[in-house]
Amino acid sequence: MATIDLLFNKELRFHFLGICGTAMGAVASMLKELGYEVGGSDENVYPPLSTFLSQKGILVKEGYRAQNLPIDKSGTVIVIGNVIKRGNPELEAVLEKKYFFISLPEVLKFFFLQGKQNIVVSGTHGKTTTSSLLAWIFESASLNPSFFIGGLPKNFPSGCRYTQSEYWILEGDEYDTAYFDKRSKFLHYLPQTVIINNIEYDHADIFSSLDEIFLSFKRLIHLIPRNGHLVIPEDDSRIVEIAKSALAPVYTVGFGEKADFRITEVSYEPTGSWFHMLGEKFFMPIPGEYNVRNAAMCLAVATLYGIKLEDISRGLASFQGVKRRLEVIGEAGGIKILDDFGHHPTAIHKTILAIRQRYPGKRLWAVFEPRSNTTRRAVFQQELPRSLSVADGVIISEVSSKDSLAPSERLDPQKIVQELNKNGIPSFFCLDPQDILCKLLEVVKAGDIVVFFSNGSFYGIPLRLFETLKNKNGSF
Numbered sequence: 331m332a333t334i335d336l337l338f339n340k341e342l343r344f345h346f347l348g349i350c351g352t353a354m355g356a357v358a359s360m361l362k363e364l365g366y367e368v369g370g371s372d373e374n375v376y377p378p379l380s381t382f383l384s385q386k387g388i389l390v391k392e393g394y395r396a397q398n399l400p401i402d403k404s405g406t407v408i409v410i411g412n413v414i415k416r417g418n419p420e421l422e423a424v425l426e427k428k429y430f431f432i433s434l435p436e437v438l439k440f441f442f443l444q445g446k447q448n449i450v451v452s453g454t455h456g457k458t459t460t461s462s463l464l465a466w467i468f469e470s471a472s473l474n475p476s477f478f479i480g481g482l483p484k485n486f487p488s489g490c491r492y493t494q495s496e497y498w499i500l501e502g503d504e505y506d507t508a509y510f511d512k513r514s515k516f517l518h519y520l521p522q523t524v525i526i527n528n529i530e531y532d533h534a535d536i537f538s539s540l541d542e543i544f545l546s547f548k549r550l551i552h553l554i555p556r557n558g559h560l561v562i563p564e565d566d567s568r569i570v571e572i573a574k575s576a577l578a579p580v581y582t583v584g585f586g587e588k589a590d591f592r593i594t595e596v597s598y599e600p601t602g603s604w605f606h607m608l609g610e611k612f613f614m615p616i617p618g619e620y621n622v623r624n625a626a627m628c629l630a631v632a633t634l635y636g637i638k639l640e641d642i643s644r645g646l647a648s649f650q651g652v653k654r655r656l657e658v659i660g661e662a663g664g665i666k667i668l669d670d671f672g673h674h675p676t677a678i679h680k681t682i683l684a685i686r687q688r689y690p691g692k693r694l695w696a697v698f699e700p701r702s703n704t705t706r707r708a709v710f711q712q713e714l715p716r717s718l719s720v721a722d723g724v725i726i727s728e729v730s731s732k733d734s735l736a737p738s739e740r741l742d743p744q745k746i747v748q749e750l751n752k753n754g755i756p757s758f759f760c761l762d763p764q765d766i767l768c769k770l771l772e773v774v775k776a777g778d779i780v781v782f783f784s785n786g787s788f789y790g791i792p793l794r795l796f797e798t799l800k801n802k803n804g805s806f
Contacts, residue, residue, distance in 0.1 A: 341405055344437075345398075346370030347420055348411025349390055353480065355379045356490030357409075357437055359386045363492060364441070370409075371398045371420060396423035403429050409437055410508050433508035435518035438478065443498055443520045446476075449631060450519050452502035452550065453527030455677045459616075460527060460624040461501040462486075462652050463645070467628055468497055470645035471637045475499050481671070484650035497635075504546055506536050514546045523559040523634070524550060525627050526569055532674055535703040544572060554578040561630050563623070564589040581634070583626050591630040596622055598687040610639050614646045616656070618684025656681060656688075656781075659792050662799035664776030666692075669792045673702040673785040675710050679717035685781060686720070692779045696721035697766065697791070699784035700741050701730040708741050715749040724750050724757040725769055730786070763789040770795055 346358050349370025359382070362368045371391040383390050391398045398420055400406045408424050408431035416422075424431055432440070451461040462483035468475040469485070475497040479489040502516030502524070529547055531540045547569075554560055556577045562569045564582035573580045583591045595606040602615035605622050607629055614625050625646055632642050651657075659667040668685065672678045678698065685694060696718055700706050705714070706729050718724045726743040729735075743759050750757035756773070760766040774780060782792045 342407060343367035343400055343405060344369070344407050344409055345400055346409045346411065347394070347414045347418070347424075348372055349383065349388070350374055350376075350379045351411055351413065352379065352489070353478070354409070354411050354434060355383055356478070356488065357434060358383065358388055360490065360492040361437070361441065362386050362388055369400075371395075394418050394420040396420060399423055399427070399429065403427065406430065407432060407437075409434055410510070412506070412508055415509055433511055433518075435507050435515045438500075439518045439520060442476070442492065443500075446498045446520070447496050447522045447635075448498045448500060448520050449523045449525070450500050450502035450516055450521040450550070451525045451527070451627075452504065452516055452547065453525070454504075454530040454532050455674060455680075456527045456620060456624045457501045457503070458652050458671075459621065459655055460525060460627055461499055462489075463625060463649050464525075464628040464631060465499045466649050467632050467637065467642055467645035468499065468635075470648070471632070471641040473497055473637075481655070482653040484653060485648070502550070504543060505533055512536070514550070516550050517546070517553065521550065521554050521558065523561070523631060524554055525561045525631060526563070526573075527624065527627060528563060528566065528676075529569055530674065530676055531709070532702075532704050534707050534709050544568065548572045548575060551576045559631070559634050561627055561634075581630055583623070583630050591626060591633075593622060593626050600688055600690070603687075608633065608639065610643065612643055612646050614649060616649065616651050617688040618680060620680045621684065656684065660796045660800070662796055663802065664778075665774050665799055666779050667792055667796050667799075668779065668781040669788075670781055670783050671785055672783045673700075673705050675713040675717035678714075678783055679720060681783075682718075682720045682781070685779060689779050692777060693722045693775075694779045694781065695723045695725065695770070695774060697725045697727075697770070697780065697782045697788075699727045699730060699782075699786065699788050700743060701784050701786045701788075706730060706732070706735060706741055707739055711741060711745065714741075715746050715753075718746070718750060718757075719753060719755055721755065723773060724755060725766055726757070726759050727763075727766060727788075728759075728761050763791050763794075766791055767794055767798065771798065 350372035358368050369389045375392040408429045410431050451457050458481035461479045465477040466485045474493050474495045476493045477499040480501045482489050500519050504514040506512045507515050537543050558578040560576045560578050560580045562573050564584035564586050581590045585593050597604045603622050604613050654671040657669045672681045747757040747759045
């Protein structure tokens with residue numbers, strides 16, 4: 331069956347391997363809404379996603395096994411999740427029995443993105459916030475966009491939505507597509523417009539160098555049609571250089587005088603950030619220079635798509651942010667607890683500075699879990715002490731799944747702690763979640779800010795700390 335005919339064959343059935351991943355579950359539900367038969371399997375079947383899929387009428391089988399697959403191979407599409415590796419019994423059956431299979435990004439490409447105005451938000455940092463804000467600006471302008479975002483925007487009930495609009499806003503991840511396709515996910519998104527926020531080294535398990543990452547972004551640029559747009563930071567010389575290969579118009583955003591969209595007169599206050607652009611003054615209720623840059627990228631793209639400045643201003647001013655991006659868990663005993671997804675040294679550094687702007691004069695404790703595939707490695711052994719040094723105190727956990735890495739390859743948290751202590755910043759290494767909680771209860775006091783950095787759940791410690799302090803102090 332030709333790929334172009336697939337969308338019009340409502341007899342088609344989809345079976346997702348790894349269906350309980352956030353993105354997989356969201357796309358499975360979109361296909362269900364289009365009228366397709368959808369099912370799947372996963373070894374981690376639990377609420378809230380299992381409940382969400384059940385409510386959508388999607389049958390999920392727990393565990394991976396050959397008998398989970400639809401018996402009839404004709405008209406069946408197997409969607410292989412990014413977490414699925416060779417040796418998975420269900421995947422091995424797919425290969426041996428010659429089922430037709432594709433990746434999740436290919437599902438988006440073949441079934442949703444063709445013929446649409448696809449705006450891809452890319453970069454090492456800020457993708458989730460920028461794509462969420464851009465979607466909200468388009469929503470504020472009554473354009474009803476579809477979107478695919480790798481987080482949970484607080485202005486929407488979920489990070490993924492399919493509408494009949496001509497606009498798609500996608501968070502463009504440079505991570506690989508699937509075990510059988512090592513290209514970056516964003517190369518499947520048929521971009522009409524691309525935002526590149528920034529490019530730094532990350533994903534050490536996929537890319538061996540920063541040059542490899544730049545090559546992937548250059549390939550993305552080469553997919554933009556001549557009637558599209560490329561929006562980049564004006565002060566990053568390497569991005570400016572690769573942008574020269576674009577056939578689409580290139581627009582620069584930043585603080586420099588030569589920027590096409592210039593940011594001026596920035597000011598920060600506890601309630602948010604102000605800045606000027608295009609002769610207008612804008613307010614956004616989230617802090618930090620990096621978020622002003624994110625907002626300016628959105629403003630530039632929205633302007634290129636003809637959205638009125640008053641609609642842009644309304645969208646910026648009513649943006650609620652993204653879950654786990656400087657999210658306030660609560661305050662108890664005079665101690666405010668924040669949770670953040672930051673795991674790259676640059677993101678951690680800029681987030682701490684943003685907290686300083688929002689809560690001036692407060693003592694700030696940063697609690698960091700080395701959990702991402704890059705921060706688990708020694709790649710950032712020198713950078714992490716510098717990024718954490720802007721906190722008043724630091725606690726670092728043990729490296730997640732450390733035994734999967736050779737000691738010579740692994741990050742050494744204790745060396746980071748030693749470096750920070752040498753520079754006068756009280757810092758502690760804790761082996762397990764209970765140690766972290768006990769240490770925090772020992773060192774924090776009323777008036778402090780505690781921010782947790784992890785790209786995982788961090789063992790639920792942020793909420794445990796809040797509940798412990800609330801019960802201890804009897805206050806909220």
